[in-house]
Amino acid sequence: MEIRWLEDFIALARTRHFSRAADEQNVTQPTFSRRIKLLEEEMGATLVNRQTLPLSLTPAGEEFLQLCEQVTDRVRLTRERIQRLTEEQARRVLIAAPQSLLSHLLPDWLRTLGLEELVVPYLRATSWLLADYFQALERNECDLALCYWPVERCELDLDTSAFHYRIIGEERLVPLSVADDVGRPRFLLPGSRRSPLPLMAYHPRGLLSSAIAAHLARQPEASHFNIVNESIQTTNVKELVGLGYGVGWLPQRVAQKALDDGHLVRAGEARWDVPLEIRLYRHRNRQHSGLEALWDRLDHMEMPLSSLSSLPGASS
Known part of the structure; x- marks a missing residue:
């Protein structure tokens, strides 16, 4: 029937x-x-x-x-x-982002634009390396990729000619350590040949690792490290640094609460900070109504979202 x-x-x-x-x-x-x-x-x-x-x-x-x-x-x-x-x-827009941006920027950013109902995080992407985001955009696995990007010159083996981007915010990677009994960093940059600093590093093929290495290479004073751990996730680096295993660079948004609480302190002056942009990428040939509406909204945004308030010692 x-x-x-x-x-x-x-x-x-x-x-x-x-x-x-x-x-x-x-x-x-x-x-x-x-x-x-x-x-x-x-x-x-x-x-x-x-x-x-x-x-x-x-x-x-x-x-x-x-x-x-x-x-x-x-x-x-x-x-x-x-x-x-x-x-x-x-109409929904699928956005891929690393865990740190997914937790510490994306919700507020979407709320500011009134796009909570339109944009959906793609949770499979939280542990991707940078190249994975662009490959996912290429095969239409996601509509947008939110990622960190180095402000300073940094060699990246990546062809981005097929993509558009918008800068939606600023960030900086800050070297951090637990404090000693008198409140000074237990691990202080730059370390020495005889006493290299234990480093909680990022994946060697990741953008954060490349950005930190390029920034350190420009410093007049050499730094010395003994890499004791490598991770994709900033949360893993934060946890190990917080347990006192060594020094590590963290995005300011990720580190701010631990700094405010005094659980972490700067491991060096502001010259060791690595400036980053937060970029939103899309493929040039990927179009649908929701994506176009969001992109048009970005065209009318006034200023990129800055990072959080200044960290202790940032003016040093």
Whole structure:
């Protein structure tokens, strides 16, 4: 039994005429009559009294009409809901971001723009390396990629010519350590050859690692480290630094609360800070209404989001 057969029966009950009902349903009368006959066979009862003029429904037909109206109405409402869901899904924007930006920037940023309902975080991306974000944009796995980007010159083996970007904020990586008994950093930059600092480093193929290495290479004074751990996640670096295992660079947004609480302190002067931009990338050829609306909103933003308030010792 098909839904259109039920709609046929409703049309017949309304017009009380086979030809007019067939015209309404855009089928020939023989086809229409055959469908009504199939309904009667399926229900095992005569539904239409064909001896009256105009024709009438039998008691079984009246009962069956109520079922037809209930079923077709449910189908119509469900179809409308599905269509709305499909349209909303088509407008949604999938954004990939590292865990630190997902936790410490993205919610407030979306709230500021009023885009909480439109933009959906792509949680599989929280442990990706930088190249993974652009590969995902290339294959339409996500619509946007939110990532850190070095302000200073930094060699990155990455072709970004197929992508547009907007700078939406600023950040800086700050070297941090736990404090000793008198409040000074237990591990203080730059270290020495004889006593290299234990370093909680980032993945060597990651952007943060490259940005830190490029920044250190420009310093007039050499720094000395013994890498004791490598991680993709800033939260892992923060935890190990907080446990006193060594020094590590953290985004200011990630570190701010621990600094305010005095749990972490600067491991060096402001010259050791690594300036970063926060960029939002999209593929040039990826377009849909939700993405275009968001991109247009960014065009009218006044200033990028700055990092949090100055850290202790930032002016040193």
